[in-house]
Amino acid sequence: MMEVRADYHIHTALCRHATGDMEAYVLEAEAKGLKEIGFSDHAPAEEGFDPNHRMVLSQLPEYVKRVSELRKAFPAIAVKLGLEVDIHPGFESLLETMLREFPVDYVIGSVHFIDGTLVHMEHQESSIEGRNRLVRRYYEILEQGIRSGLIDIVGHLDLVKWAFPGMKEHIRLGGNDILRAIQEEDLILEVNTSGWRKPPREVYPSPDLIRAACSMDIPVCFGSDAHSPEEVGADFDRGTALLEDAGYCREVLGNHRLRIFLPEEEKVGSMEEKPNLASSKRDW
Ligand code: ZN
Ligand code: FE
Numbered sequence: 470m471m472e473v474r475a476d477y478h479i480h481t482a483l484c485r486h487a488t489g490d491m492e493a494y495v496l497e498a499e500a501k502g503l504k505e506i507g508f509s510d511h512a513p514a515e516e517g518f519d520p521n522h523r524m525v526l527s528q529l530p531e532y533v534k535r536v537s538e539l540r541k542a543f544p545a546i547a548v549k550l551g552l553e554v555d556i557h558p559g560f561e562s563l564l565e566t567m568l569r570e571f572p573v574d575y576v577i578g579s580v581h582f583i584d585g586t587l588v589h590m591e592h593q594e595s596s597i598e599g600r601n602r603l604v605r606r607y608y609e610i611l612e613q614g615i616r617s618g619l620i621d622i623v624g625h626l627d628l629v630k631w632a633f634p635g636m637k638e639h640i641r642l643g644g645n646d647i648l649r650a651i652q653e654e655d656l657i658l659e660v661n662t663s664g665w666r667k668p669p670r671e672v673y674p675s676p677d678l679i680r681a682a683c684s685m686d687i688p689v690c691f692g693s694d695a696h697s698p699e700e701v702g703a704d705f706d707r708g709t710a711l712l713e714d715a716g717y718c719r720e721v722l723g724n725h726r727l728r729i730f731l732p733e734e735e736k737v738g739s740m741e742e743k744p745n746l747a748s749s750k751r752d753w
């Protein structure tokens with residue numbers, strides 16, 4: 470069985486809706502046998518954008534400093550500095566500034582709002598056409614982030630199934646188009662296990678989309694989306710079984726030296742066609 474040794478989606482109390490010392494997250498990761506952990510707390514956004522669920526810009530230096538302190542305090546485990554960024558119209562410039570000023574190792578791009586409509590809450594009020602439109606718009610916003618050149622990992626790709634549980638087929642088809650964008654932009658798809666402990670009761674993205682991603686040779690990484698220390702690495706065994714079933718079989722170091730999973734080599738194609746895989750080879 471493949472072993473998952475890194476959890477790249479971890480929050481901290483700085484975002485105001487997660488609990489526990491950052492140190493407790495690292496200790497939990499060590500206790501669970503992980504070799505690597507990446508904090509990816511909700512990044513600051515421009516004024517007025519969902520202020521209760523993120524750190525403010527003036528807290529970013531403290532977050533960066535804490536991660537580097539933990540890196541020194543726990544030499545047996547790699548501690549990376551990430552950010553989970555809310556993709557929304559106009560998100561680029563603040564992110565560019567943060568990436569210029571801080572040594573961020575990777576960015577997870579996620580959509581939590583469809584023009585003000587919360588994605589992680591069930592919505593029943595709109596018509597079929599209205600729901601179709603919102604699902605389409607969700608993916609449109611996500612694609613904007615994927616094409617921005619500013620994100621590395623696509624977070625909980627089909628989170629929108631939480632908002633519209635009756636739209637499974639629509640969400641899968643839209644997700645398939647997004648996989649093409651991920652492939653074209655050479656990004657990493659996150660397998661986010663928090664879906665299993667949240668109302669969708671299904672991993673993000675769905676097993677169908679994970680299988681599709683594998684057939685497209687899209688690299689994946691793992692994230693628990695922990696908002697408390699005990700959630701670090703949650704359901705990674707279950708996620709690993711699913712990945713193996715889909716055809717993923719080996720761990721390599723990918724872009725930014727992130728631990729990613731790929732399908733068998735034969736399925737991957739030549740290195741000329743796939744510069745991302747060439748660079749993962751070099752990293753070995
Ligand atoms: Zn959160
Ligand atoms: Fe998120």
Ligand code: FE
Nearest residue numbers: 478480553694
């Ligand atoms: Fe998150």
Ligand code: ZN
Nearest residue numbers: 579624625694
């Ligand atoms: Zn998340």
